[in-house]
Amino acid sequence: MAAPHPAAQGPTASPEGREEPALAPGASLSAHLDIDLAAVVRNWRALDALSAPAVETAAVVKADAYGLGAAVVGPALAAAGARRFFVALPGEGVALRTALDRAGHGAAGIWILGGFMPGDRAAFRDARLAPVLNSAAQARAWFADGPDGPAALQLDTGMNRLGVEAAELATLGPLPAGVAFVMSHLACADDPGDAMNAQQRARFVAMAGGLGRPASLAATGGILLGPDYHFALTRPGVGLYGGHPFAGAETVVRLRAPIIQIRDVAPGEKVGYGAAWTAARPSRIATLSAGYADGLLRAAGGRTVARLGERAVPYVGRLSMDLLTVDVTDSPDAAAGDLVTVLGATPDTGVDALAGAAGTIGYEILTSLGTRYQRHYRGGA
Numbered sequence: 001m002a003a004p005h006p007a008a009q010g011p012t013a014s015p016e017g018r019e020e021p022a023l024a025p026g027a028s029l030s031a032h033l034d035i036d037l038a039a040v041v042r043n044w045r046a047l048d049a050l051s052a053p054a055v056e057t058a059a060v061v062k063a064d065a066y067g068l069g070a071a072v073v074g075p076a077l078a079a080a081g082a083r084r085f086f087v088a089l090p091g092e093g094v095a096l097r098t099a100l101d102r103a104g105h106g107a108a109g110i111w112i113l114g115g116f117m118p119g120d121r122a123a124f125r126d127a128r129l130a131p132v133l134n135s136a137a138q139a140r141a142w143f144a145d146g147p148d149g150p151a152a153l154q155l156d157t158g159m160n161r162l163g164v165e166a167a168e169l170a171t172l173g174p175l176p177a178g179v180a181f182v183m184s185h186l187a188c189a190d191d192p193g194d195a196m197n198a199q200q201r202a203r204f205v206a207m208a209g210g211l212g213r214p215a216s217l218a219a220t221g222g223i224l225l226g227p228d229y230h231f232a233l234t235r236p237g238v239g240l241y242g243g244h245p246f247a248g249a250e251t252v253v254r255l256r257a258p259i260i261q262i263r264d265v266a267p268g269e270k271v272g273y274g275a276a277w278t279a280a281r282p283s284r285i286a287t288l289s290a291g292y293a294d295g296l297l298r299a300a301g302g303r304t305v306a307r308l309g310e311r312a313v314p315y316v317g318r319l320s321m322d323l324l325t326v327d328v329t330d331s332p333d334a335a336a337g338d339l340v341t342v343l344g345a346t347p348d349t350g351v352d353a354l355a356g357a358a359g360t361i362g363y364e365i366l367t368s369l370g371t372r373y374q375r376h377y378r379g380g381a
Contacts, residue, residue, distance in 0.1 A: 027337035030374045031257040031290045034344075035068050038379025039250040041080040043240045046248060048081075050223050051230040058084035060219065060237030062092060062113065067295070067369040068241060068253065069377070070096050075103035076380045077240075084109045086132075086235055090123040097127040111152060115162070116142045124148055132183065134162040136172055143176050150180040153213075157184040157203040158196065166207055181214040181233060182207075189221025189229075190245040197225060221245050242344075243362035244352045253351065253366070254344035255373070257290035257306075259336050262328060271325055272317025277302060284329045286313070288340055291322040295368030296342065297358035304357035307345040308334055 048057035059082040065073035074085060074096050085100075085108060087093050093110045100108050109130060115138045116124065116131035123129065125148040132152045133139045142151055153175065156163030163184060164172070184204045188194035201217065208215045214232035220239035222229045224246065239246030242253065265271060265283045279285075288306075292298045301319035305312040306326050313326040313334075324342075328334040343349055343365075351362040358365070 024337045027258065028374075029258060029260065029289045030372065031255060031288075031294065031342075032339065032376060033369060033373035034254040034256070034376045034378070035072075036250070036252050036254075036379050037073065037076040037377055039242065039252045040068075040073055040240050041076055041380065043242065043246070043249050043252070044077055044080060044082060044236065047220065047223055047234070047236045047239055047246065051234055052227065054232075055230045056084065056233045058082060058086060058111075058216075058233060058235045059240060060086045060235050061096065062086060062088040062237070063367045064092070066238065066241045066243075066363065066366040068366065069375070071099035072377050073240075074099055074108075075105060078103065078105035078108050079380065082108070084111065084233070086111045086113055086237075088113050090114075090120045090127075090129060093129040094123055094127045097129070113162075115154075116151070121148065130180070133164075133179075135164060136168050139164075139172060139176075143178065147176075147178050150178050152216075153179050153182045153211075155182055155184045155204060155207045157200040157207065159185055159187040159200075161185075166203075169207060175211055175213065179211075179213060181216055182211055183216040183233075183235075184208075185219065186217065186222050186225075186229075189219065189225060192225060197222075197229075201229060238363055238366070241366055242351055243366065251344050251350065253369070255290070255342045255369070256339040257288040257324075257342050259286045259328075259334065259338045259340060260289050260323070261336055262286045262334060270317075272301075273320055274318055277317040277325075281329070283327055284331075284334065285316060286326050286328045286334055286340070288324050288326060288342070289322070290342060291320050291324055293321045294370035294372055295365070296324060296354075297360060297365070297368065299360070300354055300358040304354060305348055307341040307349055308338065312348065313340060 059077045061070045061074050064070050112131045115134040130150050132154050134154045154163040156165045188196045216233035218229045218234045220236045223234050242249045242251050263285050265279045265285050269279050271277045298319050305314045308331045311331050316327050317325050351365050355362045355365045
């Protein structure tokens with residue numbers, strides 16, 4: 001049967017007679033999530049540099065800055081020069097406004113991508129939020145009895161998700177003075193060869209051209225499509241946090257999980273739920289303190305690697321709620337308490353590599369990162 005390497009206060013002998021190292025006095029069960037704010041800022045500046053000086057570069061910090069902490073990321077970007085932020089919901093905007101005000105960046109604009117519902121008016125007014133109006137009904141409701149501030153208008157150019165269609169736009173008549181800019185969103189910007197990019201741009205020009213307002217079409221992928229897509233304002237999101245399609249992005253996130261226990265597993269023995277992995281050789285299997293409750297998607301189990309120092313340690317068996325197992329047979333010095341880098345050390349442990357192993361996208365990895373980690377922020381503007 002598999003034999004554990006016991007957690008001990010002093011060295012103990014293994015079944016093979018090896019002396020097992022003691023746990024380090026400061027060893028902890030908590031995994032560590034390291035977030036490099038300086039890398040976020042450098043990514044923002046790099047994306048800003050891809051457009052002309054007259055083009056404003058905003059920052060999308062919805063979903064708690066893609067899981068990394070909008071209350072910390074937002075002020076860091078504001079200190080670097082970002083003057084306009086986008087979130088999805090009024091509640092996100094209220095929290096971001098509090099963080100920006102405390103950091104001395106109260107003049108920054110916060111725009112709500114989901115638009116406006118009358119029940120949220122107090123939040124818009126009190127936190128100085130601005131809606132991106134997504135229908136004629138939202139526009140009429142926002143401007144009824146006088147708005148509580150500026151708004152943007154989203155145009156649907158073919159994504160069929162949010163925004164005013166061309167026929168509906170005609171019913172609005174002249175835009176109120178409070179509409180500060182118009183925008184749309186590209187469905188296929190992460191694929192530069194997709195014909196829909198040019199189609200949407202042409203529709204956007206046709207719809208926005210006569211409105212007399214600054215225009216915004218490009219998020220991260222749109223910025224990379226080139227100047228024809230930049231217009232007056234760009235809205236980078238995932239590229240700020242090190243994700244595809246911004247190949248030049250610096251790594252922002254590193255996740256390190258401690259080894260709880262190492263077991264000797266004989267050939268033919270099984271590991272994990274469903275007995276999904278069978279040892280083909282005498283193996284040393286390390287159990288790490290992180291799992292799908294922490295945002296490490298279950299589908300990645302057995303399909304990717306982590307890193308112990310410079311050495312790749314493959315996932316084995318199924319990833320479970322609180323634990324995952326890796327093969328450290330070729331890392332003879334591995335010991336309980338060692339931190340294994342699950343995310344961010346090298347390209348094979350990057351956000352998009354882990355996403356690919358799980359059959360998803362880097363956005364889902366970032367926004368799924370859990371609350372049980374010890375979070376460490378470093379750097380800034």
